[in-house]
Amino acid sequence: MPEITEIIGITREVAWLPWAVTYFFLIGLSVGAFALSLPHYAFGRPGWARIGRLGLLGALAAGLAAPVALLADLHQPGRFWHFYAYPNPSSWMAWGAFFIPTYLGGLFLYAWMALRPALAEDAAARGWLAPLYRLLGGPARPGLLRGFALLAAVGAALVLLYTGMEVMVVRARPLWNTPFLPVQFALTAFAGAAGFLLVLDRLTEGHEPAAEAKLNRLLAGLLLVSLAVGAAWFALGALGLEATHAAALASVRGHHSFQALALWGQAAVLAAILLALLRPAGSGWLTGLVALHAAWMFRWAVFIGGQSVPKTGPGFYDYHLPMGPSGLLGILGSMGLLVFLLVLLDALMPPARSRAAIAGATGKA
């Protein structure tokens, strides 16, 4: 067997920075949180009022913060309008530029319709903001609410589709080029969103043990499915049953930090599943944080881990997280923006009400 030692080689640095991880993380949380708001606001399911409000709060905050990270990942953010002036229809990224506003536009309209009766009811208690609440508030419009929910749902599905496909079609990176990747992105987004809401449930006023238990059971189910898909991904590659998965697995063979990350993620997710099932009420803090951590680390492993595999040379590229805007500061800044938006929206959004209460209030008006 010939032996090769590289004497002079080249290092290509990470081109999709931690900003990309942050964007995929936040937009996934937003889409998942939006889905969790639907049972209450769009379908009127009893017992989902708390989760519905948390879902709407999370979807709006993460949805507003996500495009900021996406813009920051462009090395020419001032040229974002080129996406609309010169779209190239063969690029998934070009389609994404249209899917994101479709989703966010639908989400804002849906949120407005969902909160309309409560805004009107809250107007008197809002001081100098009362005129704005009266302007935005009004009687419930179930038809419009469902229409905008449908628009946002279509946008959300398109966002999940493009974010998965955009990465999956890159044949030059075997780790990304597997049909399972879009499914894994979607599943970890929904699991992360359930975790996001569990954390929000403890951070915001009005904690409900019943809602926490419901979210924990949902989270356990989502994490189980994610683990099963991950196991199938591994089995397809390890047993050589499918070429792209075998290539993906081979590309990270010997990548010790990637393997440690994968093992850590599996162990943390297993622990979260057990905790969520054994103690559904009271463990939300921990299970929620683990779910968020798992959603983040999955994207980190895919993006940063995937880019540390040389396309032509042997071994792996080292990656050291920079402390500045393209690294730690960027991540902290994005999360700070998310927290700010959560606090702001939580203060502005009316408290959760049951649909019966909303209908009663609207009837009186």
Added chain:
Amino acid sequence: MAGSRRALLAGLASAWAGTAAEAAAPAPAPQLGPRWGMVVDLARCIGCQACTVSCIMENAVPPDSLRTIVNTYEVTKDGVVGMAMLPRLCNHCADAPCLPVCPVGATFQRADGIVVVDSDRCVGCAYCVQACPYDARFINHETNKADKCTFCAHRVDAGLLPACVESCVGGARIFGDLNDPHSTVRQRLDAEPSAVLKPEAGTQPRVFYLHLDPLLSGKVEGTPTLWRPQHEGA
């Protein structure tokens, strides 16, 4: 309107297919003009990196970045140790995977086959950097745009050779018109067996190698170099 809708749907279908289209790439149509290409005779390369340096000087390539480099390997076969050189650059593929992914169409292929980036349009999204199977692209930290070898298009348009070809000490890099039966590149390719890098990627590179060891044509497996400078905090 119906036509534009059809075009949009065709675009989405093409985006869905991603790079799968490479498998069914049509044969190049006969052209009246040139189709520029390069032949690298590895038996003549001495690994002096004159091409690397001249490219940097000609194209103002910033520190920590390279448009071309001569990868150098120590290869041990049956107890015999030897050196192998492999100049790498953009392959100006006939079916370049960097083209369809560019969201704003900033990356395009000229009629003469040279793949270039419209720096006035590039948004620096780095999607092309990801899509290139040869690691030939990078984000230029001075311009914040995608950067790559252009076959020195500005020189070629002026009737000159690319800087790397002109500076090649051993005459290993040969540049010319692949459509011209009298060109050296065409004659060498017709007369000698040649190979391209990663032929399985289906990209139809237009940089051909003579005397290429199959061990080096794909992702090289072995011991990586210890010296790997990386731009920090960019």
